[in-house]
Amino acid sequence: MSFDAAYFDLGRLDRLSYGETVMHRLDPRAKVIATGLFLVTVVSFPKYDVAGLVPFLLFPVLAAALGDIPIGFILRKVLIVSPFAVFVGIFNPLLDTRTVAVVAGLPVSAGWLSFASILAKFALTVSAALLLVATTSFPGVCHALRRLGCPAIFVSQLLFLYRYLFVLAEEAMRIVRARNLRSFGGRGRGASVFARLVGILLIRTLDRAERIYRAMLSRGFAGDLPTLRNSRAGSGDLAFAAATAILLGVFRFLPVTEGIGRFAQGLWS
Amino acid sequence: MSHHIIDFRDVRFRYPDGTEALKGISFRITHGESVGIVGANGAGKSTLLQHMNGCLLPSAGEVTIGDLQLTAGTRREIRRKVGVIFQNPDDQLFMPTVFDDVAFGPLNLGMDEAHVRERVESALSRVNGLALRNKPPHHLSAGQKSAVAIAAVMAMEPDILAMDEPAAYLDPRSRRLLIELLKTFRHSKLVASHDLDLILDVCERCIVIRDGRVAADGPSAELLTDGALLEENHLELPLSLQRR
Numbered sequence: 001m002s003f004d005a006a007y008f009d010l011g012r013l014d015r016l017s018y019g020e021t022v023m024h025r026l027d028p029r030a031k032v033i034a035t036g037l038f039l040v041t042v043v044s045f046p047k048y049d050v051a052g053l054v055p056f057l058l059f060p061v062l063a064a065a066l067g068d069i070p071i072g073f074i075l076r077k078v079l080i081v082s083p084f085a086v087f088v089g090i091f092n093p094l095l096d097t098r099t100v101a102v103v104a105g106l107p108v109s110a111g112w113l114s115f116a117s118i119l120a121k122f123a124l125t126v127s128a129a130l131l132l133v134a135t136t137s138f139p140g141v142c143h144a145l146r147r148l149g150c151p152a153i154f155v156s157q158l159l160f161l162y163r164y165l166f167v168l169a170e171e172a173m174r175i176v177r178a179r180n181l182r183s184f185g186g187r188g189r190g191a192s193v194f195a196r197l198v199g200i201l202l203i204r205t206l207d208r209a210e211r212i213y214r215a216m217l218s219r220g221f222a223g224d225l226p227t228l229r230n231s232r233a234g235s236g237d238l239a240f241a242a243a244t245a246i247l248l249g250v251f252r253f254l255p256v257t258e259g260i261g262r263f264a265q266g267l268w269s
Numbered sequence: 270m271s272h273h274i275i276d277f278r279d280v281r282f283r284y285p286d287g288t289e290a291l292k293g294i295s296f297r298i299t300h301g302e303s304v305g306i307v308g309a310n311g312a313g314k315s316t317l318l319q320h321m322n323g324c325l326l327p328s329a330g331e332v333t334i335g336d337l338q339l340t341a342g343t344r345r346e347i348r349r350k351v352g353v354i355f356q357n358p359d360d361q362l363f364m365p366t367v368f369d370d371v372a373f374g375p376l377n378l379g380m381d382e383a384h385v386r387e388r389v390e391s392a393l394s395r396v397n398g399l400a401l402r403n404k405p406p407h408h409l410s411a412g413q414k415s416a417v418a419i420a421a422v423m424a425m426e427p428d429i430l431a432m433d434e435p436a437a438y439l440d441p442r443s444r445r446l447l448i449e450l451l452k453t454f455r456h457s458k459l460v461a462s463h464d465l466d467l468i469l470d471v472c473e474r475c476i477v478i479r480d481g482r483v484a485a486d487g488p489s490a491e492l493l494t495d496g497a498l499l500e501e502n503h504l505e506l507p508l509s510l511q512r513r
Binding site for chain 1 (some may be wrong): 319345348349352353354357359360361362363364365366368370371373374376377378382385386392405406407421422425456
């Protein structure tokens with residue numbers, strides 16, 4: 001992906017988060033808590049339990065549908081980071097060759113099962129995190145973290161990251177464009193030029209950091225980023241968090257997949 | 270009202286790399302005056318403005334704001350009085366939303382929530398930016414960013430306003446609105462700019478800086494019509510005075 005395309009793609013995730021749907025309007029804290037519970041529950045499954053993970057697909061699908069988030073967009077993002085998960089689990093089928101099931105005449109080893117479980121957990125957790133960011137403005141997530149007891153300095157870092165990510169990306173984009181406009185036939189695109197560009201970007205960033213810090217001091221900065229609390233959790237938010245928690249508990253501790261399977265068999269016979 | 274006085278006495282400043290940016294600048298601005306700072310690129314305008322609220326401290330000489338002499342110890346106090354609007358609004362808007370950014374100063378002044386909201390709303394409506402309040406700065410146009418940066422400083426209700434090239438990113442209409450806005454600010458103000466028409470409109474007095482020294486100091490109407498002086502300083506007659 002070219003630099004510009006990557007930048008606009010990042011901007012798209014950010015734009016999505018300023019939507020106006022039921023999901024967007026929920027209190028960020030409720031969403032952060034629900035996502036956190038979801039992550040913990042998914043990760044807590046034993047390593048051979050793939051069937052138990054299937055019902056959890058319901059959560060991201062529902063969140064995307066309610067939040068009006070294009071599923072294809074989320075899936076593409078999941079795919080981009082998937083190599084990490086693939087490399088974590090790729091050797092499991094080779095190391096763990098015990099046969100645990102036979103599907104359509106082919107033996108399935110425990111390694112393949114645990115590999116599938118790693119991939120499923122990965123897809124579920126990453127899409128849940130992406131959906132949280134896509135349905136909640138980033139400052140909203142940060143303030144939620146702050147109010148849930150996350151240290152102020154950590155939250156400030158996140159807020160600055162968000163604020164200046166786009167400024168930095170634009171700066172880099174300008175430098176890359178300026179280079180491309182004056183490099184012909186592949187000359188000027190080599191590693192040595194690239195190294196210098198990165199150096200320039202670093203120096204510009206340091207200069208900017210100094211100017212920002214001055215602007216902050218000029219307005220009375222004394223070590224903390226104060227903000228007004230402008231969200232209030234209502235009964236809807238509580239209900240959302242409670243419903244998610246209960247559903248997660250049911251999916252975790254009751255054999256839901258088996259139940260659905262039995263039910264389907266019952267319909268069939 | 271002694272607290273709106275700005276007094277520079279033989280101020281010198283040398284950057285750590287040895288460049289001497291200010292070589293003995295003296296002037297005195299009294300309450301309610303509005304003064305334009307003009308000069309060539311690199312003449313020392315921005316360095317001078319950084320001295321207004323102690324972002325830089327003079328290597329020699331004295332800066333006095335109101336009845337306080339600028340030192341490392343008094344600069345926090347001085348920053349309450351002097352609002353500085355920097356050239357690049359991206360440096361100035363560091364909070365994640367427009368509202369948070371404008372509220373930043375008032376919150377640091379220790380105001381309560383109701384007061385802060387009031388300040389933010391009135392500052393934003395002065396720059397026609399009330400509709401932007403929940404937006405993140407990176408979704409704003411350059412002109413909107415400038416407007417919000419000005420509101421963020423106005424919200425602190427400073428006694429003295431210092432601006433570096435305030436109209437640099439503005440389209441003609443926004444620039445006109447800015448000029449009208451500046452005219453409504455009754456306290457002392459200092460505007461560094463190459464936009465001589467803006468200076469002519471907003472400031473009755475003008476200081477020309479050349480090579481770290483005051484080259485001329487007098488009524489804008491006089492200095493900005495002096496073709497020879499302007500040319501010496503890499504400037505031109507304001508467009509409104511040029512005949513085609």
